[in-house]
Amino acid sequence: MMDLFSEIENPERDEIIALRKELEEQNYKYYVLNAPTMSDREFDEKMRRLQDLEKRYPDMDDPKSPTKHVGSDLTKKSGFATITHRYPMLSLANTYSREEVVDWLNKLPADAEICCELKYDGLSISLWYEDGQLTHAVTRGDGTRGDDVIDNIKTIANIPWTIDNKASIELRGEILLPWANFEKLNKEREAQEEPLFANPRNAASGTLKLQDPREVARRGLTSYLYYMLGDNLPEDNHFDRLQAAKRWGFPISDAVRVCHGIDEVMAFINYWDVERKNLPVATDGIVLKVNNIAQQTELGYTAKTPRWAIAYKFAAERQQTTLRKITYQVGRTGVITPVANLDPIQLSGTVVQRATLHNEDFIRQLGIEEGDQVWVEKGGEIIPKIVAKVTNSLNSKLSTLNFIKTCPECGTPLVRVEGEAAWRCPNDITCPPQIKGKMEHFVSRKAMNIDGLGEETIDLLFEQNLLHSIADIYHLTHEDLAKQERLGNKSADNILAGIEKSKTVPWHRVLFALGIRMVGETTAKKIARVFPSIDQLQWATKEQLTAIEDVGDQIAENIIAYFNDIRNLDIVRQLQEAGVTLASESENSGTAGNSGSQLVGKTIVISGTFEHHSREEYKEMIEAHGGKNSGSVSSKTSFILAGENMGPEKRKKAEQLGIALVSEDEFLQMINYVGES
Numbered sequence: 085m086m087d088l089f090s091e092i093e094n095p096e097r098d099e100i101i102a103l104r105k106e107l108e109e110q111n112y113k114y115y116v117l118n119a120p121t122m123s124d125r126e127f128d129e130k131m132r133r134l135q136d137l138e139k140r141y142p143d144m145d146d147p148k149s150p151t152k153h154v155g156s157d158l159t160k161k162s163g164f165a166t167i168t169h170r171y172p173m174l175s176l177a178n179t180y181s182r183e184e185v186v187d188w189l190n191k192l193p194a195d196a197e198i199c200c201e202l203k204y205d206g207l208s209i210s211l212w213y214e215d216g217q218l219t220h221a222v223t224r225g226d227g228t229r230g231d232d233v234i235d236n237i238k239t240i241a242n243i244p245w246t247i248d249n250k251a252s253i254e255l256r257g258e259i260l261l262p263w264a265n266f267e268k269l270n271k272e273r274e275a276q277e278e279p280l281f282a283n284p285r286n287a288a289s290g291t292l293k294l295q296d297p298r299e300v301a302r303r304g305l306t307s308y309l310y311y312m313l314g315d316n317l318p319e320d321n322h323f324d325r326l327q328a329a330k331r332w333g334f335p336i337s338d339a340v341r342v343c344h345g346i347d348e349v350m351a352f353i354n355y356w357d358v359e360r361k362n363l364p365v366a367t368d369g370i371v372l373k374v375n376n377i378a379q380q381t382e383l384g385y386t387a388k389t390p391r392w393a394i395a396y397k398f399a400a401e402r403q404q405t406t407l408r409k410i411t412y413q414v415g416r417t418g419v420i421t422p423v424a425n426l427d428p429i430q431l432s433g434t435v436v437q438r439a440t441l442h443n444e445d446f447i448r449q450l451g452i453e454e455g456d457q458v459w460v461e462k463g464g465e466i467i468p469k470i471v472a473k474v475t476n477s478l479n480s481k482l483s484t485l486n487f488i489k490t491c492p493e494c495g496t497p498l499v500r501v502e503g504e505a506a507w508r509c510p511n512d513i514t515c516p517p518q519i520k521g522k523m524e525h526f527v528s529r530k531a532m533n534i535d536g537l538g539e540e541t542i543d544l545l546f547e548q549n550l551l552h553s554i555a556d557i558y559h560l561t562h563e564d565l566a567k568q569e570r571l572g573n574k575s576a577d578n579i580l581a582g583i584e585k586s587k588t589v590p591w592h593r594v595l596f597a598l599g600i601r602m603v604g605e606t607t608a609k610k611i612a613r614v615f616p617s618i619d620q621l622q623w624a625t626k627e628q629l630t631a632i633e634d635v636g637d638q639i640a641e642n643i644i645a646y647f648n649d650i651r652n653l654d655i656v657r658q659l660q661e662a663g664v665t666l667a668s669e670s671e672n673s674g675t676a677g678n679s680g681s682q683l684v685g686k687t688i689v690i691s692g693t694f695e696h697h698s699r700e701e702y703k704e705m706i707e708a709h710g711g712k713n714s715g716s717v718s719s720k721t722s723f724i725l726a727g728e729n730m731g732p733e734k735r736k737k738a739e740q741l742g743i744a745l746v747s748e749d750e751f752l753q754m755i756n757y758v759g760e761s
């Protein structure tokens with residue numbers, strides 16, 4: 085039965101609320117996180133729908149609606165000075181339809197000249213010059229205020245720091261990361277287990293917000309400028325102003341034309357729709373601007389966009405094909421990615437045969453299964469995406485997909501952590517792609533930085549059974565390496581020198597290199613500050629770990645799980661034996677000794693007979709390092725110091741409760757024992 089409220093409820097009103105919320109969230113993901121989860125096309129379509137609905141329901145007007153303001157990239161703690169723009173930094177009205185371009189052109193004064201430009205897909209910047217000196221470089225921010233990122237902008241080679249004519253002007257343009265640099269950056273990030281940037285725009289935006297201009301310089305941004313602002317500007321039209329800026333040394337694109345009438349504008353669009361694919365930077369459309377400044381002033385602005393300009397955006401290319409088979413890839417962190425194997429199709433000039441299906445939920449949402457006809461798209465992202473199933477109402481059926489239950493590489497049953505989208509193989513010790521991944525991460529630049537040991541060499545040595553874990557890197561001999569056809573004597577020398585040098589890499593980087601899940605570079609640094617040696621870290625409690633900034637429950641649990649696995653303890657022991665730095669300098673030189681705090685909060689059971697010290701001596705050592713001795717194994721036991729012939733009852737109980745057995749040697753290392761053992 086319908087109640088009174090449902091009768092007067094209006095789904096379109098609800099839709100307005102829902103769309104506002106969704107678009108604000110997407111703005112945040114796009115501008116602040118640089119990680120959008122919606123395609124530009126979908127975003128633009130939803131924005132369009134919201135605009136239409138708001139027109140129909142004027143009583144629901146809200147000045148805070150995303151239709152009324154530009155998406156903001158401001159963050160509370162950006163670390164940059166926030167500056168108020170002299171002139172608001174607006175967006176552009178956009179369309180994917182040529183008919184709408186024609187409508188827009190038809191509404192302009194009959195004599196209007198149109199300046200046609202490429203729409204560069206980066207992030208906008210406002211450059212302020214005072215008496216010819218670059219004084220500020222401000223991001224769009226919320227359109228009214230932006231971040232001054234001048235130190236980062238000064239690393240961009242084609243932006244002049246001074247102009248000879250001593251002008252006080254403002255130039256606006258786009259900051260871009262060329263395709264080649266974007267691909268290089270993502271390769272590095274993949275090796276470091278950092279999230280990849282979906283496209284050059286996100287990468288450029290993430291880069292410009294870094295607090296490290298040297299890293300910004302290394303990534304190689306570039307720019308194109310397209311708009312001049314200020315008092316007493318030269319020329320009375322946009323095109324001539326751009327040419328003046330070019331003479332003063334600013335990066336102005338050559339792809340700018342003054343067009344007269346629809347045919348010339350369409351010819352420009354048609355030409356660049358094809359030719360843009362050969363450019364070194366990303367473009368996502370064409371910008372049409374009324375050329376004459378007086379006419380621009382006449383046309384004016386809406387709250388968000390100038391009326392004198394419009395962007396025609398290129399649609400992502402879409403093709404229909406058959407999904408033949410779903411296969412599964414195991415990533416180097418154990419994440420299982422389902423992959424669509426397709427009947428080959430041509431998309432944006434390349435043959436596409438495979439597309440990512442992300443995860444199980446993605447497949448279920450699309451409702452697809454093997455044999456279906458699907459739409460594949462290649463948009464701003466370089467990786468092709470399946471965007472929809474080609475619906476066939478006569479034959480529609482629910483997805484009967486059976487997502488795999490065991491790892492295709494090692495057969496281990498897969499697990500899915502609550503709240504995570506991905507299934508994962510938990511066997512990070514012997515699952516081949518995971519061990520190789522761990523090794524690649526271990527040797528990478530920001531970790532142990534071992535020159536010469538790249539992905540290919542690791543693959544090769546792994547296939548030859550010379551590498552099973554990161555510790556094996558320190559067991560490699562000259563002979564092992566030199567006998568490889570691809571390497572030879574000289575490379576073997578280089579690799580061994582790199583391995584030797586890596587032993588001096590500081591403790592916090594070694595901790596990062598170990599590849600404990602979610603322990604990134606910065607987190608590792610913070611952890612190493614609190615736990616200046618691995619001996620202390622391996623007994624850290626969850627409370628101690630979560631007290632560290634940036635370490636939440638999940639990271640703490642990952643660290644504890646890492647050190648609870650005897651196979652990892654074995655790897656750590658081997659690294660220690662090899663002479664890898666596992667403590668910070670002060671820790672190495674100062675506090676190591678026969679008393680310490682390594683066992684604070686630990687309850688330890690001693691069992692069996694020992695080679696180097698008596699049981700009594702071990703009991704004393706435990707106390708001298710802050711630990712507690714206990715005679716019986718219980719859930720409170722932290723670990724068992726296990727010697728030869730350990731009592732069978734104790735062993736059984738330890739197994740039942742999952743309590744680690746620590747050997748005599750491991751124990752002595754754990755407490756940094758100095759003396760004869």
Ligand code: IVH
Nearest residue numbers: 174175176201202203204207208310371390
């Ligand atoms: S003109 C007041 N010209 O597109 C008009 N914008 O979607 C100022 N963009 O925020 C913009 N290429 O970041 C203009 N040739 C071009 C452009 C361009 C890229 C960007 C710009 C703007 C966004 C709007």
